[in-house]
Amino acid sequence: QKEVEQNSGPLSVPEGAIASLNCTYSDRVSQSFFWYRQYSGKSPELIMSIYSNGDKEDGRFTAQLNKASQYVSLLIRDSQPSDSATYLCAVNRANQGGKLIFGQGTELSVKP
Amino acid sequence: GAGVSQSPSNKVTEKGKDVELRCDPISGHTALYWYRQSLGQGLEFLIYFQGNSAPDKSGLPSDRFSAERTGGSVSTLTIQRTQQEDSAVYLCASSLFQDGYTFGSGTRLTVV
Numbered sequence: 001q002k003e004v005e006q007n008s009g010p011l012s013v014p015e016g017a018i019a020s021l022n023c024t025y026s027d028r029v030s031q032s033f034f035w036y037r038q039y040s041g042k043s044p045e046l047i048m049s050i051y052s053n054g055d056k057e058d059g060r061f062t063a064q065l066n067k068a069s070q071y072v073s074l075l076i077r078d079s080q081p082s083d084s085a086t087y088l089c090a091v092n093r094a095n096q097g098g099k100l101i102f103g104q105g106t107e108l109s110v111k112p
Numbered sequence: 113g114a115g116v117s118q119s120p121s122n123k124v125t126e127k128g129k130d131v132e133l134r135c136d137p138i139s140g141h142t143a144l145y146w147y148r149q150s151l152g153q154g155l156e157f158l159i160y161f162q163g164n165s166a167p168d169k170s171g172l173p174s175d176r177f178s179a180e181r182t183g184g185s186v187s188t189l190t191i192q193r194t195q196q197e198d199s200a201v202y203l204c205a206s207s208l209f210q211d212g213y214t215f216g217s218g219t220r221l222t223v224v
Binding site for chain 2: 034096098
């Protein structure tokens with residue numbers, strides 16, 4: 001079992017819809033969770049971080065964390081074609097400094 | 113500096129040659145990380161530095177790979193006797209404490 005798992009996609013949604021991206025992790029001692037966006041040919045860019053159970057909203061983005069289910073998700077409201085990218089989930093465990101373990105990423109395509 | 117700077121941006125080398133990749137992190141960021149990303153793949157952790165020491169070098173694929181960091185700032189990743197399977201984008205990131213990373217633009221290494 002991979003430490004961090006994501007559906008590779010592609011996930012295709014129409015413009016204006018809600019895109020839902022999901023991630024599960026295997027290690028219960030994980031404590032910090034991040035979502036990165038990576039455009040083709042570019043490096044990853046941090047878009048959201050979440051540390052406690054519940055929802056965290058930032059503009060059109062909402063991160064959701066459920067530690068009991070070892071599940072973290074990212075919702076993108078009012079999806080735009082410019083949101084088309086690969087979204088990477090990353091997890092940090094206690095006692096590993098700032099080392100992040102990344103999932104394989106989910107490719108999102110927003111169709112005009 | 114304003115961002116994480118990596119050089120060179122592209123490197124083509126012959127199999128068997130040594131290469132050095134450089135990373136200049138954001139000023140004041142104490143932690144520095146090296147990852148690599150093969151085509152269509154996720155991010156593979158290589159090594160991380162806290163200051164000048166490397167608490168975790170568990171991701172280095174073989175003894176052909178080494179890295180150092182001097183003055184708590186610039187880091188160099190060295191690959192000796194390069195092989196074709198070393199071809200990838202090598203990404204450097206830095207962070208303050210255990211926040212999310214800021215990535216550099218990467219070095220695309222091609223071994224021919």
